[in-house]
Amino acid sequence: MAVLETGDEVIVPEPCFVAYQPTVIFAGGSPVSVPTYVSQDFQVTVDDLEKARTPRTKAVLLGYPNNPTGAVLERSRLAEIAEWAEKHDLLVVSDEIYDRLVYGVEHTCFSSLPGMWERTIxxxxxxKSYAMTGWRIGYAAAPPAILAAMRKIHQYMIMSxxxxGQExxxxxxxxxxxxxxxxxQEYDRRRRTIVDGFNRLGLDCFEPKGAFYAFPSIKSSGLSDQEFSERLIMEEKVAMVPGSAFGQSGAGHVRASYATSLQNIEEALNRIEGFLKKLRA
Structure with missing residues (x-):
């Protein structure tokens, strides 16, 4: 609301957090979805973004480390996006809520890239990083003029x-x-356990490098992601989210969270194995 005019377009790579597109609409903008796929490690490219750009494009909304895929955008690719955004005078809204939860890679804050401080929120x-889900403590960092506009809106929408939670x-x-x-480190141990487990069961799983989600393909089951998730929770009491809930490029996958105990993960894998055996019988 602080940066968009009615009809401004915001490019949103998918799969992504389910609130991104509705937030753009709520602010008066028009979300433009850009699909990414496991074949590209769920990493959006400048070519993908350029194909979606129009004269109405105002901003790009990036969510890396990514929910639901666990993908982390490489620094070289971020730098390419930064150069492209500067060339076309675009804002970049970078959701970095999982910045501290990365494995075997380094997180790059988008605003730290050359020329990006002035055009990044x-x-x-x-x-996530401090396990304070439910305490509702978040923050935004942006150029002073944008923050001033955000504060004006904020003071009429929420007390504080x-x-x-602040304390x-x-x-x-x-x-x-x-x-x-x-x-x-504990998340990393659980991450390796769940990814190895899915691959062992024939559910091909891209290796997530961030956040605390795995995003295995369930195409080998013969079910849609919706059917797979519904039957799994009803028959085995294991909850996963259909990948298509996060955008159409997530179809054929499910999101599994490993923000639970290793014992629960191992038990869930055992139940999924039994479920798959019944399907394949």
Missing amino acids: VLGGFS APTT AAIEALKSAEPYVESMR
Whole structure:
């Protein structure tokens, strides 16, 4: 709402967090979806973005590390997008809520790239890296003029973030760093377990490098992602989200969260194995 005029277009790579397109619409803009696929490691390219650009394009909304795929955009590809955005005078809204949860790679903050400080809105928060989901403490970093406009809107939409959550966030910044790294290492262990498990079961799984989701293909099951998810929860009490909920390029996949215990992950894999045996019998 602080940066869009009615009818402005925002390019949104998919699969993506389900709120992205509705947020653009709520702000008066028009989302333009750009599909990415496992064949490209779910990484959007400048060519993909350029094909979607029109004279009405105002911004690009990037969500990396990605929910639902776990993809992390390579620094070289981010740099290409930055150069393209500057060339066409576009804003970049970069949702980096999972920035601390990466594995075997480094996260690059988009606004740190040359020329991007002036045209980037970085979104972050404490829900993921500090395990404060539900406390609703987030933040935005942007050029002063954009932040001033955001504050004007914010003060009429919400009183403030919860005071207890603010106090907890301050304490997290002061003393939680060792726990963040310990949690990241544990997520990495669970990540390898669930990805290896899916591949062992014949559900080809792209290796996620960030966040805490795996995004296996379920095409070998012969079911759609919707059917697979519904039957799995009804028959085996294992919950996963159909990939098509995150955009049509997510069809044929399901999202599985490994933000649970290793014991639960192993039990879920055992139940999925039994489910697949019944399907293939």
